[in-house]
Amino acid sequence: RLDQLLTGMAMLGETTPRGRDAALAVGETLSAHLAAACFQGAFRDVREVLRTDDRFGKARPQLDALRAAAVPWREALADGALWLTQGFLGATAEGHTTTLGRGGSDTSATLLGEALGAEEVQIWTDVDGVLSADPSLVSEARPIPQMSLGEAEALSAFGAKVLHADSLAPVGRAGFRLVVANTLRLGASRTEILSAPPLRAGGEVTSVAYKEGISLLRFPASAGLDVPLDAARRLEEAGALRFGLIASPAGTLLAVRPDTPAAAKVLEALAASGLPCESGWAVVALVGEGLRTDPLAALRHLAALGQEPIGGLLTGSSTVSIAFLVPESRLGDLIPRLHGRCVIRGQEHP
Structure with a gap:
C-alpha cells in the first residue's frame, strides 16, 4: 500500500x-x-x-x-x-x-x-508526569501529583509540551481521570488531571510556564480596532497562535507566535507595511487553582518581577492563571526566580 x-x-x-x-x-x-x-x-x-x-x-x-x-x-x-x-x-x-x-x-x-x-485514560510519555516548571531551566522543578482540568488547560496554552489542548477537551465533557506517566520509569511519579479541582491554598501557584518566539505588533490609536483585528485574523488563518490583543487609548498591542511559514510571511508583510513589529518576546504564566480563590494573590506574585521589562499583561476567561510578556533573554533568570518565589516558597509558606 x-x-x-x-x-x-x-x-x-x-x-x-x-x-x-x-x-x-x-x-x-x-x-x-x-x-x-x-x-x-x-x-x-x-x-x-x-x-x-x-x-x-x-x-x-x-x-x-x-x-x-x-x-x-x-x-x-x-x-x-x-x-x-x-x-x-x-x-x-x-x-x-x-x-x-x-x-x-x-x-x-x-x-x-x-x-x-x-473512568480513566492513561497517557504514557517520557516524563514523570507534569512538572512545576521546565526542568531545563529550573533544577528544582517537581512533579505535580494532582491538578485540575483548568490548570492543565492553562499549562497547555502557555507552553507545557506534555499536554495538548485538544486532548483535554474530552476530559471536560466526560469527566474521566487523565493520568500522565513515564513509559521508561514505571515506578516514577505521575500526574492525575481531574475535572473537579483539587484542594489548593488561597493564592497557591502550581506551576510556571512559558512560550518563546512571540512577536509584538503595535498599532496606533488612529487604527482603531478593525485594523488589528483584521491582522489577527490573517495571522491566525495562516497558522499563527494569538496570545493577546491589548487595547488602550494609546493604541493596540497584538502578541502572536508565527508557527508556520505562511504565518511568518504574513508577519513580514505587516512589518514591511510600516507597522512596528518586535520579535524576541516570550509569554510567561503563573498557573494555579489558588489564584481562583484569592484573586489578589496574582498582584502579590507580580511583585516578584521587580524591575523586569514587562511588555504587557495578558488576561482572559481563565481565573487560574496570570500571564505577561517579557523579553526572551530574561527567561533563564526569571523562570527559576518565579518558581522559587511563587511555587516553592508559596507552597511551603502559604
Missing part, C-alpha cells in the same frame, strides 16, 4: 493532504499490529469508530458519529476484550483516512475514552 502511494506521488511530482494522510497511516498501523502481537491482544482499526471531517492533516472529530460507531466496541470491551489500535488517525464518513494533527495520538486516546465511557 505504501509503495503504491509513494509511487503515485513520485509520478505526479506532488502530493495532496489526503495522500499524505494515507501514507502516514501505514507506519502507525504497522506499529499497532506489532504492539498487538507483543501484548497478545487483538488489533482493531481505529478508523472503524473515530469519525472526522475531511480537513486532511488536521481533521476534527465528529463527536455524534464517533459515539454511535463506538457502541459495538464498548460492548465488546465490557466483556473483557483486549484490543490495540492506532493513535493519530481517523476516517471521514466516506472512509478516507485522516490525521488529527499535532498531539493527535493523545487526542485520539481521550476521544476513545470519552466514547467508550472510560
